[in-house]
Amino acid sequence: MMQETKGGVLQKRLAFSVIVLIAIIVVIGPIFAALSIARARGLESQQAEASKLASNVLVRADTVAKQFFDMHDALIKAHADNPCSESNIDLMRQLAFSSNYLRAVGFVAGNSLVCSSLGIQGNGLSIGNPDMITPKGVSIRKAVRLPIASGFDVRISEKDGYAAIMARDVALDIDTHTDGMLKGVFYLGGTELVTSNGNINPAWLDHLGSKQGVSFLDGDYVVALHRSPNYNLVAVVATPVVYLTQNVRKLALVMVPLGAVTALLLITVLVWIARHQTTMQTMIRTALKRHEFHLVYQPVIDLRTGRWVGAEALIRWRRINGEMIPPDIFIPEAERAGLITQITERVLELVAYDITHHFKSFKDFHVAINLSAADFGSDRIVGQLYRLLRTTGLAPGQLIIEATERGLINAEESRRIIRDIRSLDIGVAIDDFGTGYSSLSYLTTLELDYLKIDKSFTDTIGKDAAASHVPTHIIAMARSLKLQCVAEGVETAEQAEFLRTQGVRLAQGWLFSRAIPPAELAQKLRSMKSVISKMEDLV
Numbered sequence: 001m002m003q004e005t006k007g008g009v010l011q012k013r014l015a016f017s018v019i020v021l022i023a024i025i026v027v028i029g030p031i032f033a034a035l036s037i038a039r040a041r042g043l044e045s046q047q048a049e050a051s052k053l054a055s056n057v058l059v060r061a062d063t064v065a066k067q068f069f070d071m072h073d074a075l076i077k078a079h080a081d082n083p084c085s086e087s088n089i090d091l092m093r094q095l096a097f098s099s100n101y102l103r104a105v106g107f108v109a110g111n112s113l114v115c116s117s118l119g120i121q122g123n124g125l126s127i128g129n130p131d132m133i134t135p136k137g138v139s140i141r142k143a144v145r146l147p148i149a150s151g152f153d154v155r156i157s158e159k160d161g162y163a164a165i166m167a168r169d170v171a172l173d174i175d176t177h178t179d180g181m182l183k184g185v186f187y188l189g190g191t192e193l194v195t196s197n198g199n200i201n202p203a204w205l206d207h208l209g210s211k212q213g214v215s216f217l218d219g220d221y222v223v224a225l226h227r228s229p230n231y232n233l234v235a236v237v238a239t240p241v242v243y244l245t246q247n248v249r250k251l252a253l254v255m256v257p258l259g260a261v262t263a264l265l266l267i268t269v270l271v272w273i274a275r276h277q278t279t280m281q282t283m284i285r286t287a288l289k290r291h292e293f294h295l296v297y298q299p300v301i302d303l304r305t306g307r308w309v310g311a312e313a314l315i316r317w318r319r320i321n322g323e324m325i326p327p328d329i330f331i332p333e334a335e336r337a338g339l340i341t342q343i344t345e346r347v348l349e350l351v352a353y354d355i356t357h358h359f360k361s362f363k364d365f366h367v368a369i370n371l372s373a374a375d376f377g378s379d380r381i382v383g384q385l386y387r388l389l390r391t392t393g394l395a396p397g398q399l400i401i402e403a404t405e406r407g408l409i410n411a412e413e414s415r416r417i418i419r420d421i422r423s424l425d426i427g428v429a430i431d432d433f434g435t436g437y438s439s440l441s442y443l444t445t446l447e448l449d450y451l452k453i454d455k456s457f458t459d460t461i462g463k464d465a466a467a468s469h470v471p472t473h474i475i476a477m478a479r480s481l482k483l484q485c486v487a488e489g490v491e492t493a494e495q496a497e498f499l500r501t502q503g504v505r506l507a508q509g510w511l512f513s514r515a516i517p518p519a520e521l522a523q524k525l526r527s528m529k530s531v532i533s534k535m536e537d538l539v
């Protein structure tokens with residue numbers, strides 16, 4: 001039974017944790033966003049509502065002021081010698097009757113209401129000192145208790161003796177069901193309130209500046225202010241923030257399900273992406289079960305004689321639908337997913353089969369197998385290679401394993417495993433040399449047999465490239481370390497000739513042959529063998 005590596009399991013756990021974390025963020029994110037939007041929308045709507053109420057208060061305050069000044073102007077115009085004459089009281093009655101906010105109109109002398117639209121008040125009714133006097137000379141008494149209306153206070157505004165008697169909160173009497181709402185009217189030029197129903201903060205007026213209207217959140221209140229275009233008045237309404245919370249709740253009832261639906265959609269997309277990512281891993285697992293992998297072999301040529309002396313086994317994946325997936329794609333994915341050791345195991349099985357069925361008769365021929373980093377993570381590979389030798393009957397030197405620099409990162413363990421592999425008379429090649437980060441000194445600590453010159457360096461041969469001197473250095477270095485060089489990716493005769501003159505004996509590349517199926521390789525080897533033996537007969 002094939003086992004997944006520990007690294008693969010850890011990687012999966014990590015991926016799962018990341019997906020769960022992202023899912024949580026994805027779920028909480030939209031709901032949080034929905035609530036923030038709901039709050040912002042709630043604030044917006046409460047500000048609009050407060051603004052509407054402030055504008056209503058202003059309309060009333062403006063109308064009251066207009067009716068007051070109209071009354072005053074009419075009585076002044078009448079030029080009555082005696083303000084409390086029968087005819088003037090008649091006029092007062094007409095004015096009170098024709099205005100809807102003035103309950104009565106009267107005449108004040110000193111602090112006494114002498115007469116009014118209600119008649120002559122004997123020696124006059126005391127109405128006390130004014131609470132405020134505006135720059136326009138309007139005296140305002142905010143709450144006066146008159147004997148003719150003993151149950152409630154009235155407001156008396158007076159100018160030049162002519163006074164309007166009104167309901168105490170006439171400007172504030174707007175239709176609203178909002179509990180705890182504060183309403184008021186400021187007289188501009190100070191911060192004094194002409195009227196108010198509660199504790200209005202005078203500092204709120206500062207928010208208005210030169211604007212016509214403004215609304216804002218201040219502590220426990222959503223406040224709105226509106227300036228009168230006709231009088232020096234500013235209406236203010238403050239609604240308790242609790243209404244904002246209620247509005248948020250209402251909006252949240254709509255927004256949260258909306259957020260949840262968005263979250264669900266995002267999770268679906270996330271799961272789709274996660275699935276898509278794991279598809280390759282699942283596909284590899286299925287491919288292993290269905291035996292979709294096979295090997296092709298790229299011949300290794302002796303540059304001195306032109307003979308095919310070995311071959312590198314390269315894995316191929318043909319899916320059941322005929323699609324070919326290149327190793328550059330699935331090998332790194334298998335390495336990431338911890339499936340590479342299972343692939344190596346399959347490669348060893350395939351190599352064993354191919355050797356037994358195709359290459360058994362070629363005794364001076366080697367087969368090279370690619371191993372990955374994970375293969376050097378345990379002794380298991382040594383046992384597997386030993387079994388391969390036993391089942392195929394390969395002679396010493398007929399099997400080579402290729403390890404990349406990156407595959408030998410764990411120096412101590414790799415060194416030990418390499419030593420064990422070499423003790424089985426299996427050759428060890430370092431692949432893609434020069435493309436990793438390992439130092440030359442590290443290389444000298446490993447017991448190796450071959451050094452493969454990477455195609456990227458072979459490509460520079462004969463070119464005016466900055467790296468064109470690298471192959472010469474690698475060859476010299478291999479010689480000093482007593483390693484045999486195998487040049488990879490030879491595509492031109494010029495490259496082959498250069499390598500040969502530099503003393504490189506072995507090479508592979510499309511100049512000689514691409515990777516071919518084992519039966520084809522065996523056929524070629526057979527025909528080459530017969531040509532050689534015929535030539536030897538001739539000599």
Ligand SMILES: Nc1nc2c(ncn2[C@@H]2O[C@@H]3COP(=O)(O)O[C@H]4[C@@H](O)[C@H](n5cnc6c(=O)[nH]c(N)nc65)O[C@@H]4COP(=O)(O)O[C@H]3[C@H]2O)c(=O)[nH]1
Pocket residue numbers: 298313314315326327328331347370371372431432455488489490491508509510511515
């Ligand atoms: N352009 C050009 N390319 C040439 C030439 N000669 C050879 N090649 C290609 O270069 C790659 C050489 O293999 P690699 O460096 O070990 O690089 C291999 C190796 O790292 C990995 N791989 C292949 N088979 C196995 C396997 O069985 N096990 C493991 N672990 N990795 C494998 O996949 C890589 C790619 O393999 P392939 O696609 O088969 O590609 C092969 C081969 O087809 C040439 O003259 N010109």
